[in-house]
Amino acid sequence: MKESPGVVDLLGVLAYAELSAYARMTEDAATLAPSLADRAALSELAVTEYAHFRLLRDRLAGLGADPDEAMSPFVEALDAWHAQTKPADWLQALVKTYVGDGIALDFYREAARHLNPSIADLVDEVLVDGGRSQFAVERVRAGIEADPTAAGRLALWARRLVGEALSQGQQVASARPELALLLVESAGEGQADISRLFATLTEAHGKRMAAMGI
């Protein structure tokens, strides 16, 4: 299978997504966690993101690409996403970890679907959930149980996360047509398939919301 020209873009955006998620989750853990044990639990997920970054960077280098050059087109959009979605409290941080990253990961996985299997396997490996779901879901459900008014507030927050993700995603797609092409190829041909892709992503998002009881 021929390497798609969007592969370096895909690994680049994913590498920077992991590197920036690691830094933000570390900061959220240090500033928002209600206990040292919670701080350690979120830091553990952050460190896993860093390990994924390392795999992606090394694969980029293995493909003969400069990892810094591959990541740099995506720094602005991903930094903007994090700046627009800075959690105000611990529950918002957990919802961001689960929902925000979740929808991004659905996109990446979709884009990687028709690639060379060794690339697709790597993307699957770095997108593994790694306990993120269980940790966030349990804590958010417990938070809502303790304070039922939190549910509405967190539902709004989750909508904002999705809105910002789509907004930044669109900008990236128009700036990097080869990356966007991976999604179209993956979805099949034409507008109907793109609609189906969005329906799939929306369904996955709905499942995550339901899991948290939001």
Add this chain to the structure above:
Amino acid sequence: MKESPGVVDLLGVLAYAELSAYARMTEDAATLAPSLADRAALSELAVTEYAHFRLLRDRLAGLGADPDEAMSPFVEALDAWHAQTKPADWLQALVKTYVGDGIALDFYREAARHLNPSIADLVDEVLVDGGRSQFAVERVRAGIEADPTAAGRLALWARRLVGEALSQGQQVASARPELALLLVESAGEGQADISRLFATLTEAHGKRMAAMGI
């Protein structure tokens, strides 16, 4: 060898030192690194600190201590140290990584010297330099070569790091006499040995400064 009552304190302060160093180095890497490669290099050191935190926390639990309770007496002093020594630029961040952590590690190693060997070995393991020296020394030397006026500024910064470390260290020692006792026991008996300990620490600090060309 009998477990000293200061052991849980020592592992607790060390665990929180690693957890907070991990968060601060991650933040410094994300906000101050001049390139993505430098950001990754400092993040790599940060993640190593987290792995050390994990070892210490697990050992505390193995000793029957609650890791959160063991760490909590030291949160304020270590957070204050980081707040007082927030680097303003990349070279300050590197000097802090090398010099600031270095002098703290000398203290911990000294305190652990006469403990049960399995504890002393663990402390040695988490205090391993892990490439920190080489990375920081090379980058700082190159920075001073590119801008010789940086040397004086960084020398002042290093003095401030040491001053803040001693100040916070004294507060911790007076609040936690059993921890302070480990240092005295390690140094031998009496004031003359404490003076010798300080001479050793000062000498190690001088070597680090010379290595960076400051």
